[in-house]
Amino acid sequence: MNDPHYGVCHLSLAPVRAEASDKSEILTYLLFGDCFEVLERTEKWVLILTAYDNYAGWIDIKQFAEIGESLYADYSERSLTLGPAVYQPLIKEQTGEILYLLAGSSIPTMQDNSFCLGCTEYRFPARPTLAPGRDGLDSINMLARFFLHAPYLWGGRSLFGIDCSGFTQVVFKMLGVKLKRDAWQQAEQGKLVNFLQEAKEGDLAFFDNEEGRITHVGIMLNDQEIIHASGRVKVDPIDDQGIYSTDLKRHSHKLRIIKRFI
Structure with a gap:
């Protein structure tokens, strides 16, 4: 493309796929208000690069609204988080239709509970519940437990289906802390915590597989418990070996490193 084009998700959820096909693997989901740059376009699909975490994939051309570069920059830098x-x-x-927005969605600055997204006007019937941001860093336990029992879903980022790194990313987004999308990428962020016994509420613990690749992440509730998405979002004990699954009655994930972000 000669000139950059930009878009914003105007649905509650929109799947981002590895290839331009409805049968392709879902890599992640966009939430309402997520912005992106359009890198390539076909008759039905667009290849995008997300503004929040620089994640690339394909979305259906009917699942977003086009916006200009100035709105893209404004939405990316000054949006509110639900x-x-x-x-x-x-x-x-314009139509009276109702959308149902999910936790972690982004909205532009409001006036009287209303805002414009692209050329469309929206209104909340009541004052929306906004994320606490960095003023609520002590509420991470409550925000994480909000997702308890959400089913595991590869690529998911919502209460109705979520994966391990989608869980940590959305929780930290509500706290105003930007994490990348995948567990191995998040492991490259933050400050190293040397020992499990030094872990605090809100630290992220990362786990690797037999090949040494980081494949799992969860949020420490204290130095003995972790909340993570594995089958569902749940709380499990953790020790120097890793997570002890109360469902499986054995260690299920091998501890690699712990990082601090807040």
């Missing part, structure tokens, strides 16, 4: 609510209704003013 907080822990199962869903929050949002009215599309």
